[in-house]
Amino acid sequence: MLNKIIRVSLAFAGAMAGYAIGLLVSKILKAQQFFNMAPLTTLQELIISIVGAVIFGFLFFIITPWLMKKGLNSANWVETELQKIPTTDILVGSIGLIIGLIIAYLISRLIIPIPYVGIVLSIILHVFLGYLGVSIATKKINDLINLPNIFKRSSNKDKVSNKVVYASVPKILDTSVIIDGRIADVCKTGFIEGPLVIPEFVLKELRHIADSSDSLKRNRGRRGLDILNKIQKELDIEVQITDMDFEDIAEVDIKLVKLGQVLSGKVVTNDFNLNKVSELQGVPVLNINELANAVKPVVLPGEEMVVQVIKEGKEMGQGVAYLDDGTMIVVDGGKKHIGKTMDVLVTSVLQTAAGRLIFAKPKNMVNKTA
Numbered sequence: 001m002l003n004k005i006i007r008v009s010l011a012f013a014g015a016m017a018g019y020a021i022g023l024l025v026s027k028i029l030k031a032q033q034f035f036n037m038a039p040l041t042t043l044q045e046l047i048i049s050i051v052g053a054v055i056f057g058f059l060f061f062i063i064t065p066w067l068m069k070k071g072l073n074s075a076n077w078v079e080t081e082l083q084k085i086p087t088t089d090i091l092v093g094s095i096g097l098i099i100g101l102i103i104a105y106l107i108s109r110l111i112i113p114i115p116y117v118g119i120v121l122s123i124i125l126h127v128f129l130g131y132l133g134v135s136i137a138t139k140k141i142n143d144l145i146n147l148p149n150i151f152k153r154s155s156n157k158d159k160v161s162n163k164v165v166y167a168s169v170p171k172i173l174d175t176s177v178i179i180d181g182r183i184a185d186v187c188k189t190g191f192i193e194g195p196l197v198i199p200e201f202v203l204k205e206l207r208h209i210a211d212s213s214d215s216l217k218r219n220r221g222r223r224g225l226d227i228l229n230k231i232q233k234e235l236d237i238e239v240q241i242t243d244m245d246f247e248d249i250a251e252v253d254i255k256l257v258k259l260g261q262v263l264s265g266k267v268v269t270n271d272f273n274l275n276k277v278s279e280l281q282g283v284p285v286l287n288i289n290e291l292a293n294a295v296k297p298v299v300l301p302g303e304e305m306v307v308q309v310i311k312e313g314k315e316m317g318q319g320v321a322y323l324d325d326g327t328m329i330v331v332d333g334g335k336k337h338i339g340k341t342m343d344v345l346v347t348s349v350l351q352t353a354a355g356r357l358i359f360a361k362p363k364n365m366v367n368k369t370a
Helices: 002-032 042-084 087-111 118-139 139-153 175-180 181-189 200-210 215-234 251-264 271-279 288-294 363-369
Strands: 171-175 197-201 239-242 267-268 284-289 304-308 319-321 328-330 341-352 355-362
Touching: 002 042, 087 118, 139 267, 171 251, 175 181, 175 200, 175 215, 175 267, 181 288, 197 200, 197 251, 197 304, 200 251, 200 304, 239 363, 251 267, 251 271, 267 271, 284 288, 288 319, 304 319, 328 341, 341 363, 355 363
Parallel strands: 171 197, 171 267, 197 239, 267 284, 328 355
Antiparallel strands: 304 341, 319 328, 341 355
């Protein structure tokens, strides 16, 4: 139905255009008197106009499907190309275009009065400054995005007692820390302030994992999405979804580091490699594993504890036990006590990048030695 209405409307517009052209032709013939023609009568002028209206109306009616098809293809092409461009680029580019055209208009008022070339120079000026405005705005988008943060920081300075207070720094979540899930508990305690920034490319990676054919990956991806829903709905913390992307960068970790630089934020992760890359690039990192290790109870050599030996250790005669927080305890001579609960004395504590490792001996073995 819509196609028919458009077709009839274009045919009517063509008829009106043909009628106007017919009137113009009639006036030209009447004024020039070609081939010693007799002056056109009013009826002849009307007939010429009607013939023009019929010809153009029929022509537009015939070519309307072709015009609609070409127009739809063009619209789809434009829409597809625009979807590839980040929303921020479109918005900032539009602002740059408007500014460029305003400047061109002001300058063209001085150029247009120039004889012969004034209008041509004005058109060239509008095209050039419009393109220049879009180009500069999109290339300087990072600086423009950071402007509100600069003003916000300057407005939030508290000069009382010579102290300077800044607005909250954005915390950018990576895929691993979302799937890990402990970030929700940390946020619930209030030790991390918002806003939490979740990039679209991280959400895309989570959805891809959640749709995996591998059941383990699928469960991990769905767990990550559930954690995000929990943070958004249950926790009183600001969550921002950003569509800022870096099309020229393939790796998600590098995109996160770049986003941290652009937003002047911190990357929240439990990925050791991302932690190192962020530090090399000068982007602050909040590592959940380091936080977990930092809040574990302090254990000193000589302390007593009760543990249950779970399995055999790597070295001969060793047994392995675990604390409630997951800390591994290597019990020297504990192999023969697997499955039993026993008293041990801590002999040494080793701090590694993966966590803390406690070495101990059975209490009765220490007493015998003494």
